[in-house]
Amino acid sequence: EQSLKIGVSANFTEPLKQLVDTYNEKFEPDIDVKLSVAATGVLYQQVRHGAPFDMVFAADIKRPQLIEEEGLALENSRFTYATGQLALWSTTRDQVALDDLTPYQGRIAIAAPHLAPYGKASKEALLSLDLWRKFHDKVITGNNISQTYQQTRTGAVDFGIISYSQFLLSDTGSGVLIDSQLHEPIEQQMLILKSTLNEDLARKFQQFILSDSSQELIISMGYADTRKTGHEQQ
Amino acid sequence: MSSSDEWLALYTTIKLAGLTTLILLLLGTPLAWYMSKIQSRYKVFLEAIVALPLVLPPTVLGFYLLVIFSPTSTPGKWWLDTTGYSLAFSFTGILIGSVIYSLPFVVQPLQKAFEQLGDHVLEAGAMLSANSMDRFFTLVLPMTKASFITAASLGFAHTVGEFGVVLMIGGNIPGETRVLSIALFDHVEALNYSTAHWLAACLLIGSMVLLALIYLLNFNHERNIKYRMEP
Amino acid sequence: MSSSDEWLALYTTIKLAGLTTLILLLLGTPLAWYMSKIQSRYKVFLEAIVALPLVLPPTVLGFYLLVIFSPTSTPGKWWLDTTGYSLAFSFTGILIGSVIYSLPFVVQPLQKAFEQLGDHVLEAGAMLSANSMDRFFTLVLPMTKASFITAASLGFAHTVGEFGVVLMIGGNIPGETRVLSIALFDHVEALNYSTAHWLAACLLIGSMVLLALIYLLNFNHERNIKYRMEP
Amino acid sequence: MSTLAVSEAPQAIQRDLSVDVNLSFDSFQLSCDIRFDLNGITGILGHSGSGKTSLLRVIAGLNRDAAGTVILKQRTLQSDTQFIKPEHRKIGFVFQDARLFPHLSVAGNLEYARKRCKPNSLDANEIIQMTQIGALLKRDVVKLSAGEKQRVAIARALLAEPELLLMDEPLSNLDNRARRDMVHLLRLIHQRLNLPILYVSHNIIEIQQLADEVLVMENGRIIQVGHVHQVLNNLNERMSTEFSSPTSLTLKVKQHLVNFGLTQLDFMAPSHNQVKLFAPLMNQPLGQQLRCYILADDLSISLNKPEASSIINCLPGRISQLHRLSRNGMLIKVQVMEHTFAINTSRYAVELLRLSHGTEVFIQFQADAIRCY
Amino acid sequence: MSTLAVSEAPQAIQRDLSVDVNLSFDSFQLSCDIRFDLNGITGILGHSGSGKTSLLRVIAGLNRDAAGTVILKQRTLQSDTQFIKPEHRKIGFVFQDARLFPHLSVAGNLEYARKRCKPNSLDANEIIQMTQIGALLKRDVVKLSAGEKQRVAIARALLAEPELLLMDEPLSNLDNRARRDMVHLLRLIHQRLNLPILYVSHNIIEIQQLADEVLVMENGRIIQVGHVHQVLNNLNERMSTEFSSPTSLTLKVKQHLVNFGLTQLDFMAPSHNQVKLFAPLMNQPLGQQLRCYILADDLSISLNKPEASSIINCLPGRISQLHRLSRNGMLIKVQVMEHTFAINTSRYAVELLRLSHGTEVFIQFQADAIRCY
């Protein structure tokens, strides 16, 4: 049995697990994938300091780029594997529409714009909707999109901007997709670390992720169709 | 992030840690006293409960607290109706969170100190007509001063360093719930290492000076008086 | 995430918390003893330094520890050369991190207990030819048993609940550095709320039972003997 | 026991202090039912472990487990339905161990008592001077010697000016001189404040010098109660071989022989004035009445009036009782006018001198055998 | 002080215990330079706060601040260059407060001492029985009465079988009976183990009964040293009004008068055997030599041989010294053959009987005035 250690950013954990299962259905021999879940920022720090991962699935472009610049990644291993989408979500309302935000006077939860790509996109979307001026001092920021999800889920805040993928996975609340034209695309990239001892397997797995069938699975889980937006590769 | 942001965060931190410590001393002292006196087996459970906040990871604890604080829950709704503002994402909210999270660090040292004190000296106080309040303030308090300082400094430091709970239930609102530890974490995440190092150094040195001052006070006191425990 | 993963995490957690507590007792006891005895002003700084790990947010502390543990730093390289494996992302690494992070919770209660003990009874021991080791094990230890239990349970609980440091320097590697608090956090992050609730409840109840057992032991002991402090 | 107490309660109220309590420890049972007047210093004698400290603690209210009734000066301190807290009992306690407040200086300890005592009728400086702790005022109490601690504890208890003072072997760490000074101080305080004292001591001399009433405890019970002479003269055999019994007299100051360091005393009845009694010179006005004690060990008997002896006091009397104390010890009571003197002697002397009931004898004693308050 | 000690060191080594130390507290200075033999029980007298406890602590090594030299049986315990830790000094200490181990039972406390003592030549059961703590063995020490604690502390110290035992007012919480039993026990132990004891007490009777050598302390200094009779007979005026002085004799058991509860004693020199001396009956073999004391207060003088008196002992002698003790007190030394008796009397008696140097007198005392070990 072959194994891969993958550092994955929290938001992609569930899709990646499903992808591994699909892989193991399709190919022989089975691979054993060990997932280390952490926020992208944490993953980056860990990689810099010698984390024993074979691959990293980040939630942005910036950190993978930095890893590559620091010479820790294999050549030609950095690919965009998914493009995130946003959802406006509430657990206190039965129906949610973007227009609800216009009369809304309360707080809104987003991921921290300067830390998380989803946060940056959320801010851009609010700017496009001309709502940022109203909300800029009322936003509740979580360190990452998961925290935003949790803060919204408890009902402590009426609206939160989370990832569309989270919205699809969640079992409560109601939400609405935010048009991805309202913000810069949220590209999520993966790469293979130079220190890997399983380069062949990692490459094979990477090819599998980028395959059409996998991409369709990813899209079905709430990510944008990257082939349409033309951001498949940087 | 501007430096005025940091000053604001510093202010919030000191306010939060200071108030938390104060509240913990006010709540924790009678609780510790009570726990040091009870003789039933029920004490064991009380002790375990006080220690529990430690066992949950801060963000998880924060999540459950947020559930309780949310206006959709009964306590959260009651608070909103009573005060007009939501407990979640307010300074009061992170204050309550910090108090719960740091409770064991204040209660346990005090409880042990009260237990070790015994009642010989207190009996002597009673025979000089000092009632229980009087005895507490004029005998117990000065004799356990060192443990109060330990308790307060553990509680204070722990609140300064805590950010999991605060971030979750506070939402990182500048001037309200954004504390220094969150700011520091932000800088690390945002790869502003020089700022992060600088802030971490300031935090460490500031805390060190503060702690040293506290202990110095205590030290001068202890040099003169050395209590002894006897059978 | 399968349930066998959870068992593995539970095992790692107990191993980590148990070893951390053990090491803390082994290291913290002489340190606390030393600190309770020194009379110079230097004591103040030592006390402040011991309390410092509290002041930094766990992830930030974890970050700095990671920097130190990394094979690119001198200590990390030395470790790698000596032992053949990297300190970062190893069980040893998170063990060291936990020990540093929980140090004050063990040292401070012990130090206070030693200080309150005084030396009357120890002098009596010396006059019966008990040397300092002997006195420590046969007099100090049994007489401060309650404080040892407080110290150990604070240290244990704090390690169980800690995940910022462990996540940062451990990398969440199943069977090696993935502990229950991280697993719990993962479930919350991965939106598996029912699993998360269940795990949190288990953690709480398990810890409660454990703590209650410890305190019960201590309680039975204390019921019989009530030490008293006297001038 | 407690039903008995209830039925007797109305009678109990007549006396100043009534204690009817039961208290059980694992291997010890305190069981007291006693009422007595508190118009002086009441001594409590008893062997180690006989329950003296436990009794004081119950009276002070420091032992809540004690079942029963305690009534002090018509005030019910404790009954089946009531329990007045120790701090409201207005009772002072000098503990066997000093129990000073370690965080306060000597002066701080005294002030602590002073502040919580309303009328402040005693002069603190006087007490400080008499307990000889003036030089210690600024000192830390943890650095005092054992005797110094004990004196500070006594001063502190006195400055609280309680309505009843319980003293548990308060002078055990003091030397004779300090002990004498303290006894003097206690007597003075007692007179000045009319402060009743319950005084536990192993030292029969202290009890003799201080106490009016005496209780004797054994195994958690009070086995004897009464006026000091009565009790000490009637200590049962075992007790009297351990303590020695005194004769008690009230005498009047007649004359001071300053040059010789003697004071001549008279019996109270004018008819006996032909008998001369000499005690060590004392600072008392002429005519002053004194309560004096003579220990049975300090007296001797002869058949003839001894002459040219350095023994200064010699009284004629008649043997009224011969009491075999132990195998070889005899206690002889000699009637000198209406006074009874107790004399310890040996069976050998009794046989040698053929002493028997009615024998006319002379009793002799040195000046300093007469011990006064 | 310490330079002096160094120059005298070779001489110091000749004696068993040599202590030359200086120790300063804020308001107290201990300053001792003394050497003496440790072949018995050495009493230490002194007022409260005179430094008795401090001296014992220095000898035990419990006060590291003390500068100077301590040499015990040729072993340097402490000098400018050396400091043997208290646990290696093989010295036992009975503290003024008992200092029992609160987490152990009474038996546990005794065992603690027993385990750390190698040869175990004493029978633990005997010690337990003699200190009367057999019934307490399973008890928690924190629940003991003060006297019970003290007895346990003594038993514990004895069971450690040290080479030197320091006792700091070990009997202060005991009643006369228990005190007597303890004195008996200590003497026995001392004989059996040849265990030298330094014994601090306020109680002159205890010192008389126990001590061979006596030190008197005042203000941190040793103001008198010597054999117990010598010291007690020469206590300076202030001391002797507080303590009373004894005469010491060595006597031999001649005969037991069991029926009368008396034992007849002889002087050691055969020539004096015409003089009869009676003491209370004692359990000693015939011919046994005894060290006896008679307190100066227990003796009286007459010019004629008194007859028909209950005073049983009467010795002819000649006054060798008249010593004015205080304003009115006289100490008279009477030479009876080669023995000197000290008698306390008043100036009045001296003038009345016209006593002066060389006067032939009889000294009288009761049987129980003869106090033996």
Ligand SMILES: Nc1ncnc2c1ncn2[C@@H]1O[C@H](COP(=O)(O)OP(=O)(O)OP(=O)(O)O)[C@@H](O)[C@H]1O
């Ligand atoms: N808290 C307690 N628990 C169990 N037994 C106790 C407790 N307190 C006292 N005793 C026992 O009760 C008995 C009486 O104790 P108490 O202290 O009253 O004696 P005492 O007469 O004051 O003796 P001493 O003269 O030695 O001080 C003792 O045998 C003692 O061991």
Ligand SMILES: Nc1ncnc2c1ncn2[C@@H]1O[C@H](COP(=O)(O)OP(=O)(O)OP(=O)(O)O)[C@@H](O)[C@H]1O
């Ligand atoms: N650690 C200390 N610091 C300052 N002064 C002290 C210290 N220990 C003792 N003293 C002082 O030294 C003096 C001698 O004390 P010590 O205990 O030796 O007296 P003592 O002769 O044993 O008296 P007692 O008979 O009352 O026990 C006292 O005045 C005491 O207050």
Ligand code: MOO
């Ligand atoms: O990397 Mo995340 O998805 O912001 O936790």
Ligand SMILES: [Mg+2]
């Ligand atoms: Mg007592």
Ligand SMILES: [Mg+2]
């Ligand atoms: Mg002393």
